[in-house]
Amino acid sequence: MRALLQRVSEASVTIAGETVARIDAGLLVLLGVFPSDGTAEIDYLVDKVLGLRIFADGDKAMNLSVKDIEGQVLVVSQFTLAADTSRGRRPGFSAAAPPAVAQPVYEQFVAALRERWPQVVTGEFGADMQVRLTNDGPVTILLER
Numbered sequence: 001m002r003a004l005l006q007r008v009s010e011a012s013v014t015i016a017g018e019t020v021a022r023i024d025a026g027l028l029v030l031l032g033v034f035p036s037d038g039t040a041e042i043d044y045l046v047d048k049v050l051g052l053r054i055f056a057d058g059d060k061a062m063n064l065s066v067k068d069i070e071g072q073v074l075v076v077s078q079f080t081l082a083a084d085t086s087r088g089r090r091p092g093f094s095a096a097a098p099p100a101v102a103q104p105v106y107e108q109f110v111a112a113l114r115e116r117w118p119q120v121v122t123g124e125f126g127a128d129m130q131v132r133l134t135n136d137g138p139v140t141i142l143l144e145r
Helices: 039-051 099-116
Strands: 002-015 018-023 026-032 062-064 072-077 120-122 130-144
Touching (some): 002 039, 002 072, 026 039, 039 130, 072 099
Parallel strands (some): 026 072
Antiparallel strands (some): 002 018, 002 026, 002 130
């Protein structure tokens, strides 16, 4: 499982011209699922997403988590995080979990995240989404498990 975290001052997801999710300060989480991902990967990434100290404290040091700042989390499914670019110019996606496998894992990740932090919104799994964000910092961190 891969999660690309971006610290944002705002982010939103639009589908067919309609905004379906929006957050202010917090984290945009782009989540890529692999066929072997399960509970261990979900638990690890939920802990990291909620616990990483990547927000500034009063001294401008990264000492606060998304929970500490009472921020929001926007989760977007992103199978392209499993891209294989080792050959040619067109990425391959055979390492990504197929939708029938990935969607339940994605939904379990979101549910586990919401159990520990209710300020979570999502895009729509498998939809053609436009994601807008203002990366704060910029701070972008890749998590893998």
